[in-house]
Amino acid sequence: MPSTDNRLAVRKTYKLYVGGAFPRSESGRSYVVNDARGAFLANAALASRKDARDAVVAARKAWPGWTGKTAYNRGQVVYRIAEMLEGRRSQFVDEVAAGEGSSRAKAERSVDEAIDRLVWYAGWADKIGQVVGSTNPVAGPYFDFSVPESTGVVAVVAPQDSSLLGLISVVAPAIVTGNTVVVLAAEERPLPAITLGEVLATSDLPGGVVNILTGRVAEVAPWLAGHMDVNAIDLVGVADAELGKELELAAAENLKRVLRVPDKAPDWSADPGIGRLTAYLETKTVWHPIGI
Template identity: 65%
Template sequence: MSKAESKAGSKAEKRGRSAKDAGTAKAAEVLTDEHGGRPAVLKTYKLFVGGKFPRSESGRVYRVTDPDGTWLANPPLSSRKDARDAVVAARKAFPGWSGATAYNRGQVLYRVAEMLEGRREQFASEVARAEGLSHRRAVEQVETAVDRWVWYAGWADKLAQVVGNANPVAGPYFNLSVPEPTGVVAVFAPAGSSLLGAVSVLAPVIVSGNTAVLVADERTPLPALSLAEVLATSDVPGGVVNVLSGRAGELGPPLAAHRDVNAIDLTGIADTDLATELEREAAENLKRVVRPVRSADGTVAPPADVVGEGDPGTSRMTPFLEIKTVWHPMGV
């Protein structure tokens, strides 16, 4: 490298640091104003794995900004090892969570909604900064997320009655179809819907007894990481939900290829090439795959029942269920 190139690179690096420092200073100034002139204590965001809050094993972080480029935080940049640790925690928690009664799971999930409601202003502030929304619009997003969580909690002890069936058969037998959770599910939060999108892909997975590894949206991960704090202080057992922040392109392949992950939800994957790669990886070990919704022009966008106020029905819960059919002779 020539001296001129080295000098130019040094100047560019200094400009980059100056821009970053300016963004950080701007964020600190805003937070200071909000606290009446007192310097704010900035929040440290961590991963959520096995009911604990580790930093990434790699020690990496990355810069998250609002839509205007103002620095918000440096959350952990999860590694493949973090993804494997999250799968181990989810598998360990699966027997207890799937073995709980449906009524108990409904109670636990409703408790999460209660705590989300109690921290509505905190989440509204985080959503407003992450997505560049007005406070009023951010509150609406948070309220929709809370309502959706309550909606799914209500399905916990009703899903088996709707999805299961008593089948007519020729012969002196009872033939019953009963839904069971499929196991560990990897889910990707959709871009541009920092809290509502995460809730909409996470709740339908765990309501039926599955455990989950949630990969937060890379650009707006902070509300999802704060959701982990709610889960940790509610009645949700450790390991039922594990939350990672970082790049879907880095975390997706090891999760799709992991043989202890039973299903993968690609609804939140907007990159069509990445979605195709993950489908291919999942096919190698016969995972259940929920494919992203593709429009007529081939682009991918999450459906309204994920990022909007549409009624999701049971369609987001049934892909993560196995149907067990039992035969029993009459009169025995």
């Protein structure tokens, strides 16, 4: 039997996650990902305009089936993702610690909070409708109901400072409420997002509900902001104020709903509230005659 001392390490090829599959970037490009100390970690795919367009197509295709599921079922699926993250906890801890330069104890807390955050949002799946929906009093022989519905395809520029907890905190509320998403992962810390794609691919989440791109924010985000089939965009991960303004202007072309660049970095460990649950909901009002 050959000695294991001389064996070659099996290097991982990091790819995109689009439509439930792992394609290489259409451009054939990649970029170097270093850890917090500057040491080489991996080569990640450098997404292009074509990759962004493919991701939007996949998200749009998946949206009718996903938003058509019951809220209870969506909650079950998101809870299953939390279960699978728990099973790969050690790997996520390693990747968060390496990318963010944090101690292992701090990385463990961050990963545990990300798992708990998924469970928390899963629990809200079949409750948010009762909180933001209503039966409205009207002057006439009618029932009048206001019912929340998903917005559609949401583009997300993931937080740069929190590669897993921040990512989960912006993606989970969007999909729990029936939207599909295209995520541009943290540019310098993409590995937890890539590993999350592997988790999603083997979970109960239908392909295309979450699509993950890796690459340069300044290069890919404008294509998502200006895409006419993207209904909303979250700019929380845009660090450049000038770029943020440009993306807001591009998003205005088709009246996208925009979550603007925050004035200061959010505290991802804080109680998230329901703000992001309601961010991508539209209200449909239905009138129905009484007695018919």
